[in-house]
Amino acid sequence: MNWEVSTMQSKRSFFNRTLFRKNLTRFWPLWGIVSAVGSLMPLYVLLELLNGGGGNVTQVQFTELLYTVAAMAVPAVSCAYAILCAMLVWSYLYSPRSVGLMHTLPVDRTCLFVTSVLSGLAMMLIPYAVVGALTCLIALVFGFFDFTAACFTVLAVVLMTVTFFGLATFCAMLTGNVFALPVLYLLVNFLAPLLEALVVTLSSQFLLGFTGSSQGIFDFLAPIFGIYENISLEYVPTRGPAEACYLVGFGTLFLYFLAGLALLGLGYLLYRRRPSESAGDVAAFRGLRPVFRWGLALLSALTLGYLLYELFCTPFQWGCYANPAFMAVCMAITGLLGWYAASMFLEKSLRVFKGSLKSAVVVCVVMAALCFAISADLFGIEDRVPALEDIQAVSIADMDLRATYFTEDDREMVERIVSLHRALLADKEGLRREAYGDYHCLLLTYTLKNGTALSRVYRFSVQEDRLDDPASWSAQVAALYRDPALAVSQVTIPDNGTITSIFAYDFVNGYGEELLESSEAQSSSAKVLYDAILQDAREGNIPGPPVFPGDGEYPYDVRFEIEYRTVEERGGYQHHYDAIQLYPSMEHTIGTLLDLELVTEARVELWNQALVEQYGEDALG
Amino acid sequence: MIEVKNAVKTFEGFRALDGADITVPDGGVYGLVGPNGAGKSTVIRHITGIYRPDSGEVLVEGEPVYENPAQKALLAAIPDDWYYFQSATVADMMRFYRGFYPAFDTARYERFKEVFAIPEKAVIRRLSKGMQKQAAFWLTMCCRPRYLILDEPVDGLDPVMRRQVWSIMMSDVAEHGTTVLVSSHNLRELEDVCDHVGIMNKGKVLIERSLNDLQENIVKLQAVWKPGEAPVLPKELEVLHISHVGRVYTYIVRGKAAEVTARLEPCGPLMLEALPLSLEEIFIYELGGEHYAVKEIIL
Numbered sequence: 001m002n003w004e005v006s007t008m009q010s011k012r013s014f015f016n017r018t019l020f021r022k023n024l025t026r027f028w029p030l031w032g033i034v035s036a037v038g039s040l041m042p043l044y045v046l047l048e049l050l051n052g053g054g055g056n057v058t059q060v061q062f063t064e065l066l067y068t069v070a071a072m073a074v075p076a077v078s079c080a081y082a083i084l085c086a087m088l089v090w091s092y093l094y095s096p097r098s099v100g101l102m103h104t105l106p107v108d109r110t111c112l113f114v115t116s117v118l119s120g121l122a123m124m125l126i127p128y129a130v131v132g133a134l135t136c137l138i139a140l141v142f143g144f145f146d147f148t149a150a151c152f153t154v155l156a157v158v159l160m161t162v163t164f165f166g167l168a169t170f171c172a173m174l175t176g177n178v179f180a181l182p183v184l185y186l187l188v189n190f191l192a193p194l195l196e197a198l199v200v201t202l203s204s205q206f207l208l209g210f211t212g213s214s215q216g217i218f219d220f221l222a223p224i225f226g227i228y229e230n231i232s233l234e235y236v237p238t239r240g241p242a243e244a245c246y247l248v249g250f251g252t253l254f255l256y257f258l259a260g261l262a263l264l265g266l267g268y269l270l271y272r273r274r275p276s277e278s279a280g281d282v283a284a285f286r287g288l289r290p291v292f293r294w295g296l297a298l299l300s301a302l303t304l305g306y307l308l309y310e311l312f313c314t315p316f317q318w319g320c321y322a323n324p325a326f327m328a329v330c331m332a333i334t335g336l337l338g339w340y341a342a343s344m345f346l347e348k349s350l351r352v353f354k355g356s357l358k359s360a361v362v363v364c365v366v367m368a369a370l371c372f373a374i375s376a377d378l379f380g381i382e383d384r385v386p387a388l389e390d391i392q393a394v395s396i397a398d399m400d401l402r403a404t405y406f407t408e409d410d411r412e413m414v415e416r417i418v419s420l421h422r423a424l425l426a427d428k429e430g431l432r433r434e435a436y437g438d439y440h441c442l443l444l445t446y447t448l449k450n451g452t453a454l455s456r457v458y459r460f461s462v463q464e465d466r467l468d469d470p471a472s473w474s475a476q477v478a479a480l481y482r483d484p485a486l487a488v489s490q491v492t493i494p495d496n497g498t499i500t501s502i503f504a505y506d507f508v509n510g511y512g513e514e515l516l517e518s519s520e521a522q523s524s525s526a527k528v529l530y531d532a533i534l535q536d537a538r539e540g541n542i543p544g545p546p547v548f549p550g551d552g553e554y555p556y557d558v559r560f561e562i563e564y565r566t567v568e569e570r571g572g573y574q575h576h577y578d579a580i581q582l583y584p585s586m587e588h589t590i591g592t593l594l595d596l597e598l599v600t601e602a603r604v605e606l607w608n609q610a611l612v613e614q615y616g617e618d619a620l621g
Numbered sequence: 622m623i624e625v626k627n628a629v630k631t632f633e634g635f636r637a638l639d640g641a642d643i644t645v646p647d648g649g650v651y652g653l654v655g656p657n658g659a660g661k662s663t664v665i666r667h668i669t670g671i672y673r674p675d676s677g678e679v680l681v682e683g684e685p686v687y688e689n690p691a692q693k694a695l696l697a698a699i700p701d702d703w704y705y706f707q708s709a710t711v712a713d714m715m716r717f718y719r720g721f722y723p724a725f726d727t728a729r730y731e732r733f734k735e736v737f738a739i740p741e742k743a744v745i746r747r748l749s750k751g752m753q754k755q756a757a758f759w760l761t762m763c764c765r766p767r768y769l770i771l772d773e774p775v776d777g778l779d780p781v782m783r784r785q786v787w788s789i790m791m792s793d794v795a796e797h798g799t800t801v802l803v804s805s806h807n808l809r810e811l812e813d814v815c816d817h818v819g820i821m822n823k824g825k826v827l828i829e830r831s832l833n834d835l836q837e838n839i840v841k842l843q844a845v846w847k848p849g850e851a852p853v854l855p856k857e858l859e860v861l862h863i864s865h866v867g868r869v870y871t872y873i874v875r876g877k878a879a880e881v882t883a884r885l886e887p888c889g890p891l892m893l894e895a896l897p898l899s900l901e902e903i904f905i906y907e908l909g910g911e912h913y914a915v916k917e918i919i920l
Contacts, residue, residue: 016720018720022706022720026707095704103669105721106690107690111690277632
């Protein structure tokens with residue numbers, strides 16, 4: 001035999017058909033089962049059509065079905081399915097035996113990588129192709145197939161598939177252990193929002209007013225969050241009887257797709273450098289070991305440390321705020337626990353304590369320092385009050401006050417709220433120790449012009465002896481809550497809003513009796529009634545929230561529900577819902593109800609009697 | 622030719638290869654021997670392109686083998702723990718190998734069906750260890766490699782199949798000039814097939830010679846001395862080991878048999894006889910100098 005001829009490699013190969021075929025045939029149970037489960041959807045559609053007749057289904061409904069699946073199901077399915085596919089196609093990297101075979105084969109790593117990635121993508125796309133083909137076939141047969149919608153759905157599926165498989169492949173390159181891979185993938189998928197939530201939660205234990213609710217600033221680093229936040233269905237009225245339906249958010253999908261491609265590229269570079277002997281190790285590269293150790297120590301300190309504090313140290317804290325020293329001890333202990341757990345995973349041994357004293361001390365010091373840094377409010381979070389010119393809108397809410405918004409057009413109200421905020425901060429120590437009770441739980445939320453939001457919450461009871469001092473926060477709270485502007489703001493529909501319906505319910509008899517049902521936006525009754533409510537608000541007939549316990553008026557068991565929609569900047573509508581209680585003082589509203597003959601005088605008398613029975617004679621003022 | 626030049630490989634502080642140098646000449650059988658943990662499997666994984674050396678070079682026909690498909694196509698290997706896909710049959714694995722090795726000989730695969738009595742459609746996982754090893758040989762030999770790399774190759778094979786397998790390999794060596802690099806602890810078997818031997822210990826190759834040279838450079842002498850006479854040997858002799866039973870002394874001496882005998886004759890032994898050493902004895906006595914001597918343990 002002539003060796004030179006038979007073994008000579010003519011050109012560099014980037015793809016190996018044998019490996020591709022082998023991957024698909026070896027792992028067919030996964031994509032086969034997913035395809036079968038996915039096929040239940042078109043089957044369900046078919047049965048529905050056969051039962052109900054295909055004539056009722058429109059092309060718009062078919063489009064809506066495709067887009068709903070693309071926007072609601074595909075992101076979650078792709079996210080979960082990507083890791084399963086990655087675990088299978090990269091499984092050879094996690095056993096010394098299999099990596100020995102694959103890396104002995106006469107192909108280079110570029111070829112192995114490209115072939116494995118294409119195998120994984122094919123495994124991900126086959127079920128979508130099966131489900132999509134069956135759905136389209138049904139649509140064709142019943143005559144409501146929409147080619148454009150099908151193309152956009154395919155595009156969305158491909159973009160999301162590459163995004164999540166790229167991320168899964170990147171994770172697969174970082175570890176040498178098949179069980180560590182899904183954990184790592186889960187962590188990387190949600191790491192940024194998770195860390196933000198943990199730091200914010202911990203900060204809220206120390207910082208006065210800090211709400212402990214994440215801003216979602218880093219949500220874009222979690223593809224599943226980013227996609228769900230940006231992809232949606234949009235309905236646009238058309239000249240015909242039906243609305244047109246569109247899938248929006250392709251810009252975001254495309255950005256994540258590019259990120260997925262970048263991660264695939266990074267994964268390729270890692271694979272080129274990946275040592276085969278790392279098979280079975282938690283960290284595939286030596287440089288990742290300290291990252292893993294410190295990462296696990298930090299996560300452990302932020303989660304278990306907080307838990308430990310809640311379990312054992314809450315009796316030692318000031319008011320509702322945590323004691324930094326005790327929290328630091330808890331974080332140091334649990335950080336050390338995480339550090340040693342990581343070491344055990346890395347060394348695959350329980351004997352990791354010998355000679356680790358210096359590292360242990362460093363971990364404890366760092367974790368305690370982190371705790372003190374957060375509690376010391378190094379970034380001045382407690383004292384942050386937005387400048388007036390930066391505020392786009394502010395909302396104020398309390399236990400008995402639903403969120404009420406004031407935009408920059410209500411300059412005076414915005415100034416008063418900012419002034420109240422500053423007055424509260426001037427009395428920080430008293431509020432921190434809850435020296436003034438906790439009847440109120442005031443939530444201020446600023447929407448800033450730079451697109452961010454700032455929320456603060458304060459617990460206190462208004463001090464009667466300070467009401468005479470207009471600069472005190474007690475006097476400012478009382479004045480604000482008693483201002484009719486609050487009620488006006490609550491019932492006013494924004495300029496870009498249109499009322500879609502008003503309902504009035506009477507619960508006096510113990511059940512919701514419908515007084516008015518108006519789903520017509522231009523219904524004259526609804527419009528008259530809404531104007532009456534607005535007039536009552538302007539004249540101060542709708543009482544504000546109680547300033548003191550037992551303060552304020554008692555409402556009738558009658559409620560108005562106003563639904564309206566606003567036009568969004570990027571198109572489409574957003575629907576809103578407001579509920580307003582009826583008070584005896586709302587004379588214009590009651591008068592309109594009588595004028596419209598929605599209620600009778602006897603009914604109003606019944607309401608009064610019910611109020612007196614429940615709260616006494618004083619209830620009617 | 623396969624060359625390993627000053628290869629170093631460290632695993633978490635443990636130096637598995639510590640400047641190993643190996644030269645495997647073409648067209649012969651090279652036996653790589655050494656105690657457990659000497660670095661034999663590690664060096665084989667470097668030669669097959671699985672591991673990249675921390676420093677040094679691993680060359681096949683003068684070209685680095687790591688990430689070099691052209692050079693790797695010249696090699697086929699049977700590791701001590703051969704991998705096959707979970708539900709694969711011999712036929713499945715044949716198709717897999719055929720897709721990668723350009724010289725894969727399908728006709729030979731068909732012919733070997735009679736040699737290896739393994740059902741082609743049987744799932745390899747369900748076969749006995751010996752039959753799995755046969756399957757490995759069956760497929761690997763069909764790759765028609767120019768260099769055949771074997772790590773503990775005949776473990777688990779019955780004596781008849783061992784002879785059969787060696788016979789196939791030796792005929793490939795003779796007819797096609799195949800080069801075989803074999804790592805094994807079965808020194809008696811290696812002695813029958815190897816032309817060259819490399820002895821490894823602690824990540825280094827201590828000795829690398831042809832088997833003939835090796836056997837000619839070390840000699841076992843049996844001498845009988847007069848009663849009560851303490852045998853005093855010439856100082857210039859490099860004696861690796863001495864033992865005696867009564868008046869019969871056995872010496873392992875480095876050097877050619879004729880020269881060593883000539884130097885001992887003047888000492889006046891009653892009887893002096895030079896005996897050839899087996900590879901196993903050479904292995905034991907050579908490594909004795911590396912603090913790896915057989916310890917006489919009495920419990």
